[in-house]
Amino acid sequence: MNETPGSVVNVTRSLAGDAWSDLRRNKIFWGAAVLVVVVLTMAAVPSLFTSADPASCTLGNQHKGPSGGAIFGYDFQGCDVFARTVHGTRNSIQVGILSTLLAGILGIAFGLTAGYFGGAVDAVLSRLTDIWLGVPFLLGAIVLSGRLSAGEKNDGVMAVTLTLGVLTWTSSARVMRSSVITAKSQDYVAAARMLGAGPARLMFRHILPNSIASVIVVLTLLLGANIATEATLSYLGVGLKGGALSWGLQIADAQSYARIAAAPLIWPSAFLAATVLAFIMLGDAIRDAFDPKLR
């Protein structure tokens, strides 16, 4: 069928405007957005949700059932599971957002440079990306995070953030590179160049704004993934540590006693899964809005 029936579209709508009007009608997007707002609030002001101090634990409360404010009961060390879980949100979100921002900045810088200059610059940067992808992500993270978080007083937050940022920029770099190559060949860029715009102006004023959408989608999905990885690293003992509050640490601690008390394992797991789910759904919805052909 080489002829597509349909009319000539006479109103030119912007891609972003189109995407937004799609998103506004998407129930999944709103569900994810509400969940994200709740999680962000929990991270910013945990005291809105619980008045208990996550650090005050009494061994006498070991594995006790729910009582009063401790609606999820107590864990092995007699800590309030609900309070610890709520207060654990901040570290997860902080690590997730900061590491994703770092990955985004690195990825955009690499992708923009490789895509804009092409040729030898592109070849070198692309090889470098390949090498980076040659190290299985978690293995690299184990080594790097283990090193960065060494030391008694280190709670590992900065270490994990840096590790995740430095190891996960490749996907956004690849996406950025290909959309820059597409944008570069567009007529408006050629026009701006003929009008005498220099490379910096071309890159940041004309190409970047038009290539950033696809990177944002990748980064939203990465945010969910990085939150999950922080938990994994903490679980393995190379992430957050010591007194730091982390869902991954809670899971690791509770796992040995799961047969006796399931709640300390189940609740941080549920919070972690719900948070990751929210960001993945958000990313999925945004991608569908920008790329409707595969829905």
Added chain:
Amino acid sequence: MTDIKAQIDVLPGTDPRAPLLQVNDLHVEFRTRDGVAKAVNGASFWLNPGETLAILGESGCGKSVTASAIMGILETPPGRITKGEIRYRGVDLLKLRGAERRRVRANKIAMIFQDALSALNPVYTVGFQLAELFRVHRGMSRADAKNRAVDLLDQVRIPAARSRVDDYPHQFSGGMRQRVMIAMALALDPEVLIADEPTTALDVTVQAQIMGLLAELQRQRNMGLILITHDMGVVADVADRISVMYAGRVIEEAPVHDVYARPGHPYTRALLESIPRLDLKGQQLNVIRGLPPALTDIPQGCAFNPRCRYAKDPCRQDPPPPAYAIAPRRTARCHFFREVLGE
């Protein structure tokens, strides 16, 4: 093997006196985001053995959709045949069930597509794709089917067929690939061949070779050929009759020479005048003003009226013009065919 062939040959209800292929009042719609697109709105034509019918029209006029409907490979949904009949030797194909309908394809009615590179499966050898027909429809062994595939490649004059049968489509040149498509269509000796813009994607010299090959194979096998094209030049060389389509309707049907000598519809006339001609070099070329109508919003009355220089009030009102018999074996859907012919 004989009884398989016999079973295919006898379609219940076959009428030996009926035309080889007859399309009556075919309507096809597509559901799109912008509404219902009426791709075909009452197309009718017929085809006899050994005859070449050219279906002519701009892109979007419904000619390829009509071909897909005849083959039974319309995407449903979004496509839907809302009305009409497609009769092969008197049997209405639209009433056949799945397996029977499938058996008509390739065995009785086969089709050649425009772009052979995308129409052939990139990950299988041409030999596999040809032999598949014999294995599926004739139950042949792998070895026998492959030998038949080599024969077919020979028949469409692919040099060194025996060694090329294991090559992949991308290893052939454009012209050779189109020959493979033709071989595939002719494998099971169909009686009707539909060629949808078979040479559009090819170089001019190769175009002539492919059209020559098609005409020759048609003569040998006494096939009916439906040639779908927008190229008036190709039509003049090979077609016996011509059906001109516009906005999903056949607006003129006539023997090819009559059309070229004296078109009976303003649209046909405009098409002919828009061909660049060497003897009129230096004069301004007549182009058809305006665009074909959107299929979601076809004008009332004659669909061509907004672009027509003969259009008067009756043309702008429903019902659309009927198919006037303007001469023996000729029809045109124009209220003012006398004026058009007479000029």
Added chain:
Amino acid sequence: MFRYVVRRLLQMILTFFGATFVVFALMFANQDDPVQALAGEKPVSDSLRAQLTERYHLDEGFLGQYWYYMQGLLTGDLGRSLTGREISTVLSEAWPVTLRLSLMAIVIAAVIAIVAGVYSGIRRGSLFDNGVLAVTLLLLAMPIVVLAPTAQLVFGMELGWFPATASRNASFYAMLLPAIVLATTVVATELRVTRTSVVENLRSDYVRTARAKGLTPRRVTWVHVLRNSLIPVITLIGVDLGTLMSGALITEEVFNIPGVGLKLAQGIRNEDGPMVVGFVSILVIIFLFVNLLVDLLYAALDPRIRYE
């Protein structure tokens, strides 16, 4: 084909040296006291210090250290762990278990992803398709640290359908729950890619040709569409190996399976630097090697690449 293989091999050699260098640099570059880093936060005796310095040639320059490290890797000499065991021995005991677990997981994931992905793609927008998409979304949102302990708790302990742990010589059945858990780390992406690729291929011209040839819908799907749709999925299985390795690490730790992952996790916990470096290096090599194999398989599936 030959040129493709040669090019891939050259690329792999470059990536190999690059990636091992990255791992090595992450471990040793800019350390104030590399010996202390290898031993974690434990106090280091003088004899251990001397031993580690000799083993990792810490008295040499950085590039010299890398040179000896590569030499050891390529000759299979991984040195000794802090507990004094030959690391290659530990590895050779552990890898058959991990291999079995991973192969089971890969097969489970591939079968589910391909079958469900193809049906989902064919019946796009149907109840089945939407259900499958919802399930993959949930799986994507389940980090392995959530899934493995929860699955063990629910299916291994509460319901008791499967053994809660698996030993070295575990039966197929005992290995099944860990394998399913591990498979879930990759099944969702594989399924989604299969589905998308089937949807795209169903729209292609060659499918129209196949239908015009009077083939049954089943043959069109499983012969013509499937082979084309598998090409991106095969590539993904190579990329997924990294995910699978991280998954195996957690899965083996949770289910107490004495494989490579458990040993590595123990190495991390005991702050056994030599063990971690040795294992990570070997896993990087395996990862690169499997990706090379996948690239060759990719060429076998797609003739357009084979003859370029």
